Amino acid sequence: MVFDLWKQIKAKKFTPIFLLYGAESFLINETKQLLISNVLSEAEMDFNLSSYDLEETAIDLALEDAETLPFMGEKRLIFLHNPVFLTSEKTKEKVEHNLAKLESYIKEPSPFTIIVFIANYEKLDERKKLTKELKRSASILEAKKLNEGELKAWIKERAAANDVEIDDQAAEYMLTLAGTNLFLLTSEIDKLALYCGAGKRIDMNIVERLVSRSLEQNIFTLVDKIIHRKIDEALRIFYDLLKQNEEPIKILAIITGQFRLIYQVKELARKGYGQQQIAGYLKVHPFRVKLAAGQAQLFGEKELTYIMKLLAEADYQMKTSSMKKELLIEMFLFRLKDPI
Structure with a gap:
């Protein structure tokens, strides 16, 4: 569950490799921002934060970066977007990846680097050896569409993060009014929390009056x-x-x-x-x-x-x-x- 992974990140319990995959881009983006804010200080971002598009750049270059000591900090954070070698989706290969080198790295990752694979694919190719190795070694977020129960939990967690509470009925009514889009729900919860103030409770009346109808x-x-x-x-x-x-x-x-x-x-x-x-x-x-x-x-x-x-x-x-x-x-x- 996404909340468990987020709690792990907020507690600064980092594994050397993260795998974020799925079609729910909001969850992936939120996790990405959470990693940045918890792994690096603002001063370290210029030196120790890197991002690679693996449709354009060979994995070898990213791994060389991963094995380079961080500058003015304890950790290096590297985002690897579009790992085409993890999916069965047909893509036009622009670069050759040294996957044997990647497999070796997964077995012995750098202790001072956190690598984050970001795969905006509905599914990964579970038949591939590399996918199996990653799933065994990485902290994983499967960013799938949340069901009704998970959406209600999401609303409650987001409210708690804003130091407010929300009634069960109010959470369900918010879903009915605002829909299931996480971007919109987050915006609405943040707005209601700002209106109520810290320590207060969001009820049906507040939702009825303030939530925007799509x-x-x-x-x-x-x-x-x-x-x-x-x-x-x-x-x-x-x-x-x-x-x-x-x-x-x-x-x-x-x-x-x-x-x-x-x-x-x-x-x-x-x-x-x-x-x-x-x-x-x-x-x-x-x-x-x-x-x-x-x-x-x-x-x-x-x-x-x-x-x-x-x-x-x-x-x-x-x-x-x-x-x-x-x-x-x-x-x-x-x-x-x-x-x-």
Whole structure:
């Protein structure tokens, strides 16, 4: 778990080799910054911090740097980006790497250097000997998308780092409002902590008043109003989005995407798929699947098919007719009042 590795770094318990891999770039960047601030002082950074792109530079040069004594400090910190030799992804080889030398280094790393492999790849090639050696020797962060429980833990940890607490309900509501993007969540938590002040508690009311709604969240709320046939409230949200200069074609696309997700979740659940399986199959975050599953229960299949037909017609007319785009969405919302 990412928090365990971060605690290790903050306690200045460093291994000579770190391996950060995965598609969640925020976690990798946070870990990278944490290493810099805990390994080196500001004065040492100019002399003992290096970064190499292994798509452009041979590993030999980086290893020579690793074996050079640090200047004016105890540790040298070296970041190795794009270690193409750890993945099965097809890349155009620009340089030749002396992997035998790297294997030898992993077995006997320099005691005064910390090497950090940064691999923004979904997966590593576990069949490769080098990958196995690294996984045995390195401190590892698998930067994958966090599940709902991990996201809530993330919110609580980030709040604690800002010397505030957050209620369980408030943490879940923040996810509903701000979504699952860690960059946005971190920004929102930091903002709430600044508002509350050290030692205070973030509750539902504070989240409701201060957390910014993403466009997707506003659309999610709009869809929720549609589901409960609160068309007047749905129209108010739509007009607010127009005042924020959101394009009608973009609004329609996100509405369509949300209803398509509801339809797919309902159909896959009917076939016996669990929410985690559905998330993997549709390649969306499990938290979005959970929310869509709740909405799907309020629709019959015939009703959902009808709504998808209306959305397809609105999309076609928006792209081919001269009718005002705003009017097409209004017409879609009004037609939902008709019995199906």
